Amino acid sequence: xxxxxxxxxxxxxxxxxxxxxxxxxxxxxxxxxxxxxxxxxxxxxxxxxxxxxxxxxxxxxxxxxxxxxxxxxxxxxxxxxxxxxxxxxxxxxxxxxxxxxxxxxxxxxxxxx
Amino acid sequence: xxxxxxxxxxxxxxxxxxxxxxxxxxxxxxxxxxxxxxxxxxxxxxxxxxxxxxxxxxxxxxxxxxxxxxxxxxxxxxxxxxxxxxxxxxxxxxxxxxxxxxxxxxxxxxxx
Numbered sequence: 001x002x003x004x005x006x007x008x009x010x011x012x013x014x015x016x017x018x019x020x021x022x023x024x025x026x027x028x029x030x031x032x033x034x035x036x037x038x039x040x041x042x043x044x045x046x047x048x049x050x051x052x053x054x055x056x057x058x059x060x061x062x063x064x065x066x067x068x069x070x071x072x073x074x075x076x077x078x079x080x081x082x083x084x085x086x087x088x089x090x091x092x093x094x095x096x097x098x099x100x101x102x103x104x105x106x107x108x109x110x111x112x113x
Numbered sequence: 114x115x116x117x118x119x120x121x122x123x124x125x126x127x128x129x130x131x132x133x134x135x136x137x138x139x140x141x142x143x144x145x146x147x148x149x150x151x152x153x154x155x156x157x158x159x160x161x162x163x164x165x166x167x168x169x170x171x172x173x174x175x176x177x178x179x180x181x182x183x184x185x186x187x188x189x190x191x192x193x194x195x196x197x198x199x200x201x202x203x204x205x206x207x208x209x210x211x212x213x214x215x216x217x218x219x220x221x222x223x224x225x
Contacts, residue, residue, distance in 0.1 A: 043216050102158065102172075103155045103156040103158075104155055105153065
């Protein structure tokens, strides 16, 4: 069975400190993976995607993620958090067979001033 | 303006009534999706469609039905068999596998 697990439901950081949002997937093959962000009362926005090219993927707003096949992980990082990063973040696995997109449960990021 | 339109934004229904949520896209995407979002549970897949006249059940299809008679439209019916229908519903579309999905603004359904 293919699935995606976000290891933290809530993460709290201080402004200017690094952000780490963890995501693990299970799949019988190397899937495509995405990170989406949802700001309060706003729609979902794509942050970045991995589709079997470079394992380190850079996205918008200074975010990046590294695909590690040996660890079945796709953690999202940012060197320095900004207040505007406060939002809910979703890791998504693209089940290539059948065109199915499966979302993780989400991680709410809080940024303290 | 290209995008995905969900209507209405808010919907209220009495228990026991069926209700249909609209989703229209003018992006010429082949694949379309319906998700349900509940706090702490992320987005759960209800139904998806890869092409016109074809659709598959997602992880929580019970109590829901869909149709895909036109490429640009993928309406979702929440039937009276759905035990807990009050939720936020999101529609999405994309070209194919490996491509970005685009989302509508959602419909918040409240059943009283």
